[in-house]
Amino acid sequence: MTAAARPRTDLPGPSGDKYLGNLHAFSTDPLGFLTACSRNYGDVVRLGANNVLLTSPGDVEKMLVDRNAKFSKASADTRxxxxxxxxxxxxxxxxxxxxxxxxxxxxxxxxxxxxxxxxxxxxxxxxxxxxxxxxxxxxxxxxxxxxxxxxxxxxxxxxxxxxxxxxxxxxxxxxxxxxxxxxxxxxxxxxxxxxxxxxxxxxxxxxxxxxxxxxxxxxxxxxxxxxxxxxxxxxxxxxxxxxxxxxxxxxxxxxxxxxxxxxxxxxxxxxxxxxxxxxxxxxxxxxxxxxxxxxxxxxxxxxxxxxxxxxxxxxxxWLTSRDATEDMEFGGYLIPAGTTVTVSQWVNHRDPRYWEDAEEFRPERWLGNGPKAVPRGSYFxxxxxxxxxxxxxxxxxxxxxxxxxxxxxxxxxxxxxxxxxxxxxxxxxxxxxxxxxxxx
Ligand code: HEM
The missing domain is CATH 1.10.630.10 (Cytochrome P450)
Structure with a gap:
């Protein structure tokens, strides 16, 4: 791998409390916290020392479909x-x-x-x-x-x-x-x-x-x-x-x-x-x-x-997590093996970049063949x-x-x-x- 192609390791994200990280912000208002992370820090967000949020629909699809075998569900639950x-x-x-x-x-x-x-x-x-x-x-x-x-x-x-x-x-x-x-x-x-x-x-x-x-x-x-x-x-x-x-x-x-x-x-x-x-x-x-x-x-x-x-x-x-079982790249960043990777239906289903009138209740968008321009990882x-x-x-x-x-x-x-x-x-x-x- 050339130096130029090497994935970055400086993931952006909220710094949080010195000892507790973002635990307090997450436990008091998880929906607001995850939404703010996505809006403020982009598609790959560092939530904590060993925790990453992915918000781009392409990355959601990569994680749950293409690279499903490289993630573990059991370990996130049992470790x-x-x-x-x-x-x-x-x-x-x-x-x-x-x-x-x-x-x-x-x-x-x-x-x-x-x-x-x-x-x-x-x-x-x-x-x-x-x-x-x-x-x-x-x-x-x-x-x-x-x-x-x-x-x-x-x-x-x-x-x-x-x-x-x-x-x-x-x-x-x-x-x-x-x-x-x-x-x-x-x-x-x-x-x-x-x-x-x-x-x-x-x-x-x-x-x-x-x-x-x-x-x-x-x-x-x-x-x-x-x-x-x-x-x-x-x-x-x-x-x-x-x-x-x-x-x-x-x-x-x-x-x-x-x-x-x-x-x-x-x-x-x-x-x-x-x-x-x-x-x-x-x-x-x-x-x-x-x-x-x-x-x-x-x-x-x-x-x-x-x-x-x-x-x-x-x-x-509203949230799906898995543990990475090997080093992977998402959105140009390195996600090391052992990282807990999260995707959030709450965040992606309301992302204004992909949904017209994202916060509005509009059943009509699903009539006929459903919304055309919405990528797969925007609705799951x-x-x-x-x-x-x-x-x-x-x-x-x-x-x-x-x-x-x-x-x-x-x-x-x-x-x-x-x-x-x-x-x-x-x-x-x-x-x-x-x-x-x-x-x-
Ligand atoms: C509106 C109702 C439901 C919703 C929104 C829902 C949502 C989900 C989601 C998002 C997953 C995947 C989680 C992941 O990727 O980690 C899942 C898995 C699963 N659901 Fe549902 N579910 C619903 C109803 C049901 C019902 C009625 C059953 C069974 C009677 C069921 C049984 C399961 C099982 C067994 C899995 C695990 C599949 C696997 O790991 O292979 N769910 N569900």
């Missing part, structure tokens, strides 16, 4: 002591050949037939959620939708074997364990915090409940519980811990993200009455004219555009490349259907719109979404 308590043996947290075998074992169960099944069962579950709603009576939208999406993900993957009580318990126990794996403040594993003791106890209960599920008759029936069947009877046969990690991760990955996407789409519709009216008209015709299933989904093209736009502005996954709510979300089709089907079902029946009024804020936790949660359903 730091306390993260090991997450679910390290799941597909989501594995790497290399191990990841490949696990993904391969589960992938066939996530084909078109699962999305069809999702489109078919979502009707009855939506009915259940909406049954107690009354015009003029306030509802906590986040609570209502989370019960629905949790039921959907469990019945879709595991059959109806799981009772509502089991479902709620596993979700309650799993949430803090998953949260631990994204906490920016990481204590060494040996520090015995109260939280960790609670988590260890939770883990034992999660283990028991999920193993009862794996031993249930549904697990033997690929029609009733396709994903559970694929896992339990898969090749390679999963160990007990591996099975628990897969099941727990699927529950969490599948329900909270879908929940957030339904609620954000509804918040945006409540703020944009013309779009809401268009969804109502489309949904009324689609529900009247086509039975539940994928055909109805095709009749919901505007609602689909609303959901895509909601996933742009409020992508439930489900990730990109080999590790793209395995549940993307199911999640889209569910979200579009639930949004259409709510809005064909009611117009939602936000009670305190000024209180609604995105909380960047494990997913980008909408906080304070209380609504009053009104008759149209």
């Amino acid at each position: 730091r002591g306390s993260r090991r308590q997450g679910f390290p043996r799941s597909t989501m947290n594995s790497d290399g050949a191990e990841w490949h075998a696990k993904r391969h074992r589960m992938q066939p169960a996530f084909g078109r037939s699962l999305a069809t099944k999702a489109a078919e069962i979502v009707d009855a579950q939506g009915e259940r959620m909406l049954a107690p709603w009354r015009p003029g009576q306030a509802r906590d939208l986040q609570d209502d939708v989370s019960v629905l999406t949790l039921r959907l993900v469990t019945s879709l993957m595991f059959g109806d074997e799981f009772s509502d009580a089991d479902t709620a318990e596993v979700a309650r126990l799993v949430a803090p364990i998953m949260d631990l794996s994204t906490s920016p403040v990481l204590l060494p594993e040996w520090v015995p915090t109260l939280r960790k003791l609670r988590i260890r106890r939770s883990m034992r209960r999660v283990d028991r409940t999920l193993h009862a599920l794996a031993a249930s008759p549904a697990a033997a029936d690929p029609q009733r519980a396709p994903v559970l069947h694929a896992l339990v009877h898969g090749d390679p046969a999963p160990s007990r811990d591996e099975l628990r990690d897969e099941l727990a991760t699927l529950i969490m990955a599948g329900f909270e993200t879908t929940n957030d996407s339904v609620v954000w789409a509804s918040v945006l519709l409540a703020q944009h009455p013309e779009a809401a009216e268009r969804v109502r008209a489309e949904a009324e015709a689609a529900f009247a004219g086509t039975p539940a299933g994928l055909a109805r989904m095709e009749a919901l093209s505007y609602t689909n555009a609303v959901v895509r736009e909601a996933l742009r502005l409020y992508s439930p996954v 709510p489900f990730g990109l490349g080999p590790r793209v979300c395995i549940g993307a089709a199911v999640a889209t089907t569910e979200t579009v259907h639930i949004v259409a079902d709510i809005w064909r029946r009611y117009r939602l009024e936000l009670i305190r719109p000024e209180r609604i804020t995105p909380r960047p936790a494990l997913a980008l949660q909408p906080m304070g979404v209380e609504v009053v359903p009104r008759a149209w």
